[in-house]
Amino acid sequence: MLAGWLAIAVAAAGAVGAAAASAQEPVRLVTFAARWCPDYPDISANRARNNIQESLRDLGPDSLYVAGEATEPLKEQLGQARCTPLPDWSFTLGRSYATRAVVGPWGALARVVDPFDTRIVTRAATPLLDVAGQPTGQSLAGAVTIELTREQARRAATGSSLWLQGGTPDDPVLDRTYPSEYGFGALRCATDNYNGDNVEWISYPSGARHVFCYAYYVKPPPTSGTIVVRKVVDDPQASATQSFRFVGNVSFTPARDFTLSATHGLSGEATFYRAATRAGDEPWTIREEQPPGWRLTDLSCISSSGESVAATDVATAAASIRLAAGDTVTCTYVNALAPPPAATLLLSKLTLGAVDSFGLAVSGGDATQRQTIRTEAPGVAVAAPPLTLAPGSYAIDETVPEATAAGSWSLSSIVCDGEERGTGLPVSITLADAQGSACQLTNRFQAAGAIRIGKRTVGGVGTFGFEVTRDDDLSRSWQQRATTRAPGTTVRATGDDTTGLPLGDYTIVETGPEPAADGSWAIESVVCNGVPVGSGRGRIDVALTAREPVLDCTFTNRMRATAEQPPIVFPPIAPTPPATVPPQGGVLGLARANRPRADLRVTKRVSTPVARPGQRVRYTIVVSNRGPHTARNVSGVEIGPRAREIVSVRISRGRCDTGRRPITCHVRALRPGRRVVLTAIAIAPRRGRLVNHVAVSTSSAEPNLRNNRASAVLSIRRPGPRPRYTG
Structure with a gap:
């Protein structure tokens, strides 16, 4: 066990050093860890498996991370159990990057461009911090923690701006220091655990002030x-x-x-x-x-x-x-x-973006022959059975699938016998006596899905980043950013085009802005198409469906005044390098680095499902924390029809802002096993069916967002006509 505690702060060069960090200066911390592994299969891949990957052989299991999840020590240890801590390893931060820029016995590796002079060298061990930058009581072998400079912190406020690499720009595997000893395996940092090259970017999920970066190397390496x-x-x-x-x-x-x-x-x-x-x-x-x-x-x-x-x-x-x-x-x-035999027509179909069935018709003389071709994979051509036809002129036409909420098909090219024939249908061909013809029709699917992101801030202004990822297709992610200019005014995020998206499940992660000395940002609400959505540490899960192929999501953040940050206190590190990861506390001790992790659950019920116009009804909302840690910066947003008149709102703890729509309530912290009860009294409107939605957000990690939202339905029943009395 560790013997005691002492305060350590950030040295001028950036590494965690000997004096406490000033409470007036906001802190952005990064822990860099290096590992060597016996072989490439001992290293798990990043989320996207593609030929951007720069290892000399393919890696092992698929990534343990889901879209939007930040790199963390427990999953790194579970995914790389055979790897060993690597002290005295260098990392470099830069303002940009170049791909395949350094060629040598290690292959061709990316490097950062316009590097910073920050010295980053892993130690025998460093204190293990959580996402708030506070010590967990554990240590992490083969790692070092630094504080970013002001420029670096500003660049980390949005994605794809602050880059890092393993090694140095001209020596990415430190071959001069360790000749022919290490080969590149993988690199991942914060939420950028995407492509498998030697550069990644650093950003901070909403509510975090500390992130992890891990680099893996193979020893001994192949040439x-x-x-x-x-x-x-x-x-x-x-x-x-x-x-x-x-x-x-x-x-x-x-x-x-x-x-x-x-x-x-x-x-x-x-x-x-x-x-x-x-x-x-x-x-x-x-x-x-x-x-x-x-x-x-x-x-x-x-x-x-x-x-x-x-x-x-x-x-x-x-x-x-x-x-x-x-x-x-x-x-x-x-x-x-390879022209088909004489009097033969060979038709083939290539689809881009999706697969489907297409009807083809070949007309000539007094007859029309029809074929159906179904593609099996985008980008892979499928041929129909050859048609035997008499020499002469023919017209080829096709029937594309009908447009749906998911999107529509368009003809992008027709190539017959190696010649481009445009996109006009029908297309005419002539079968000669000597040889047949081959025509390929290529169709492209234009997906109809779209995600639009809005940004609104309360209590200040700032720049926020967003990453959008499709859950079942990790081959692509989209980066956007938004800068608010005035509190309360919504601006549109810009960057990668998020129109033309396939229907399906998506994850959106907000990355926090540069920290402020007088407060911290926390998500107050996320509203998509008028319905509140729950969030955890800046992450939301959404779905593009046939009913809702387009989502317009607005993230609202509030600047909250924070008490003076306590000095970062670390346990002393034993002078002997630890032999295992972690040195004490077991593998589960690494889970502390991802705390706080909570599971908020919200329920909503109405006192009566059917009411008369003008009747008072009671809505009861219960937010509970199923643990295991305290949920920080808890906020709830409730949205109902404007026709509803709110009489009163009471909350068992915290405060509510009822002066604007949507109604928002705030609780700074909700401990495990505790709950908050909100009661609202409303007057039923004159008519209709009212669906009232509520969702809760927290700056803590939330693995399960499905129970962060609830709704209640109220139906209005108008009284029938008064009975007539005769006598």
Whole structure:
């Protein structure tokens, strides 16, 4: 166990040092941790598995993180159980970045551009802090905590502005210090655990003042080689650009695929930096999938040094490469058109953005032949059975699926016998006596979903960042930011285009602005299409549906005055480097770094489900915290029809702002097992069915947001006509 406590503050160079940080200066802290691992499968991948990944071999299990979740020590330990803390490792912060900028035995790695001079070197161990920057009583091996400078904190206020890398800009794996000892594995930081390259950006989820960054390296590393795949079209008749799909373990995508496009006289090319093949390793493989109407005429793989060994097979369009260290192997695939036999028409369909079924009609002479083609995957062409027709002229037409709430299809290209034919239908072709024809129709799906983000602040102004991610497709995320100019005025977030989104579930994460000396920002409410949505640590979960394909979500933050921040107090670190992670407290001790973590639950009921016009009804809202930690900065927002007249609002603790709509209530902290009860008395309007919504937010982590919202329904029943009396 640790012997005692002492106060440690932030040194001038940025590392946590020897005196307490000034309470007047807001603090943004980052803990950098480095680990070495026996092999690439011992490292879990980042959320997006693609060819941006810069490791020399593919990584192990899929990411443990969901969209919008910040990097944290417990999941890092669970995902990398065989990895060892790495002290004396350097990190570099920068203002921008360049991809594949440093080439060496380690491959080609990204680096930061315009670096800061902040010294970041991991230690034997450093105190383990929670998201508020307070010590947990645990320590973290192979790590160091620094405080950001004012410029760095300002850049971290929004995404994609403050960048970091492992190593130094010209030596990303510290090869000069540790010659041939380490190879790059993975890097992730704060909420940027997305792509697998050697640069990530730092931002802070709403309510956080401390985040984690982890870098992983393989020891001993393989030496890199290079595989270049070239696509050549050798056919003067092929004037249209054609896409060719390849599969093989050289690609790190989930489907192990990549696509190259080429036309006659203009080739396509992809470069892969991969590990040299050692004894017992599987060779690197590539195979081309032939598009309908094409054939492979030649395949060669040439080693620049003559030390790599490659096997090729034109019949299967496959190549196998045993890559030598430092060598470059160039594999060239040469294709030409393969016209169908005489009196044959071959139709194929390629869809982009989605899959569907399409009806095709071929008219000529006195007959019309019909075919239906269904695509199975976007970007993969599917051919219909060949049609046997007499020589002559024909017209090809198609029936696209009807537009739905999800979106609509449009024809983007028609290519017949290698020639672009525009997008007008029907398209005319002539079947000659000597050979047939092949036509490919490409359709693009225009999704109808959209997310619009608004930003409103109360008590101050600031710049906020947003990251939007589709839950079931981690191949893309969208970044936006918004700067308020006046309190109470809503502004629109700008950045990546979030229109044309597929229907489905999405996560939106707000990142906090530069901290202020006189207060802190907390989310007061999030309202999407007029309905409140619950949030936890700046994260909301939303869905684009056929009923609501477009969402307009406004995040409202309130500047709350904060008491003077206590000095950051850390336990002393033992002089002997710890042998395991963590040195004490077990693996579960790392969970303290993600505290506070709460589970708020809200219920709402109305005293009577049916009321008469003018009748008083009582709404009861109960917010409880199911733990395990205290929920900080709890706020609730209640939205009902404007026709409803509120008579009174009472809350068991905290305060409510009833002077504006929506009604908001605030509780600074709600301990586990405690609850808050809000009672509102309203007068039923003259008519209608009233749905009243409520949602709660907290600056604490909220793994379960499904129970952060509730509603109650009140139906108004007008009294019937008075009975007539006769006598």
